[in-house]
Amino acid sequence: MAQKTYAGVTIDVNDEGYFTDPSQWTKEIAAEIAKEEGVELTDKHFEMLEYLRNKQAAGEQLTIRGINKSGIVDVKTFYQMFPGAPLKKSTKIAGIPKPTSCV
Amino acid sequence: MSENNHPVKKVSIICAKGTIEDVYASLVMGNGAVMEGMEANLFFTFFGLEAVIKKRMDKLHTGVIGNPAMRLPGGMRMPTWLGIIPGMEAMVSSMMKKEMDKLDVPPVSEFIELFVAGGGSLYACKLAADMFKLKKEDLSEHVKDIITVGEFYELAGGEGSQIIFT
Numbered sequence: 001m002a003q004k005t006y007a008g009v010t011i012d013v014n015d016e017g018y019f020t021d022p023s024q025w026t027k028e029i030a031a032e033i034a035k036e037e038g039v040e041l042t043d044k045h046f047e048m049l050e051y052l053r054n055k056q057a058a059g060e061q062l063t064i065r066g067i068n069k070s071g072i073v074d075v076k077t078f079y080q081m082f083p084g085a086p087l088k089k090s091t092k093i094a095g096i097p098k099p100t101s102c103v
Numbered sequence: 104m105s106e107n108n109h110p111v112k113k114v115s116i117i118c119a120k121g122t123i124e125d126v127y128a129s130l131v132m133g134n135g136a137v138m139e140g141m142e143a144n145l146f147f148t149f150f151g152l153e154a155v156i157k158k159r160m161d162k163l164h165t166g167v168i169g170n171p172a173m174r175l176p177g178g179m180r181m182p183t184w185l186g187i188i189p190g191m192e193a194m195v196s197s198m199m200k201k202e203m204d205k206l207d208v209p210p211v212s213e214f215i216e217l218f219v220a221g222g223g224s225l226y227a228c229k230l231a232a233d234m235f236k237l238k239k240e241d242l243s244e245h246v247k248d249i250i251t252v253g254e255f256y257e258l259a260g261g262e263g264s265q266i267i268f269t
Contacts, residue, residue, distance in 0.1 A: 063207040064138060064217055075220040084140040086221075102131055103208050 006032040011095075018091070018098045022053065025095030033093045038083075041093075045081055047072050049094040062087060062099040112263030113142040115255070119268070121153030123165040123199050128269040129154075130214045137221035145218070146255050147246075148228035152235060155227060155243045160211045164196040212243065219245045226250050226258075 001020065004013050007028040012020045019025060030049060034041045041049075051070050055062055064087060068075045082089040087099050114136045118129035129145060136143040147155050154160055167173060167186035173195070175181050185191060200210070209217065215225065227242055227249045239249060250258075259266050 061207060064134065064221070065207050065209045065213070068217060068220075075217050079137075079221050085138060086140075087138055101207070102135060103206070 019095040022096045030093050037089050052094040056096040061101045063101045063103050111265050113261055115144040115259035115266045117146045117268045118151035119149045121150035123163045126154040126163055133223055134218045137223045143223040146226045148231045152231055154211055155246050156241055157243055164192050165199050167192045167195050215245050
């Protein structure tokens, strides 16, 4: 298993850089991953990361429709917050596995 | 994921059929592309236009006749003659939609909104629109334009671009 060091903490990650243990995540770590991904985190970002982590912990599928219904931001804003590949990027920063849904 | 020296950067997807499964194949491919950060165009032609006609986009059906892959709940093959029973097509179609909803696959109009919010573009085919006597106002407001095949090829070009016919 690969390991990475963020904010002075060694984290277990898979070969794509996704956390294998979401409990290792902290906000400081998130900020460093975000920097690596070219994202500047705001309060809204943290609110979204929290939402993603809760959904993942509950064993629910993460979908773009779910984001839209989350009440945090609409999808357009979500794409702007995590430019490029939004769901992949946000889950990486949230310290949870890469989503497996196609929608 | 393996290293890819020639990543797909842009997809232009042609949807030419109007059944639930044909339209969703195009929408899933298109939405998947914008979610991966690619540029994506969806081009609707012939019966595929059903997916962008305001009044009909959320009322698509799946064909129950001439579909040898159609199964009954339980897995037995659905005999063709069953398909001619009045209401069968509507029932099968509503079951399909229910199953998709369980997987958080949105209805067509909502799916199109998500796709456009992600930066995707929709176009309708001029020839087919003329043939079906459709005007821009009959179509979803998310359809950018009614274009010719030549214009479609122009906007489909560029490095790392692919054209997909579903």
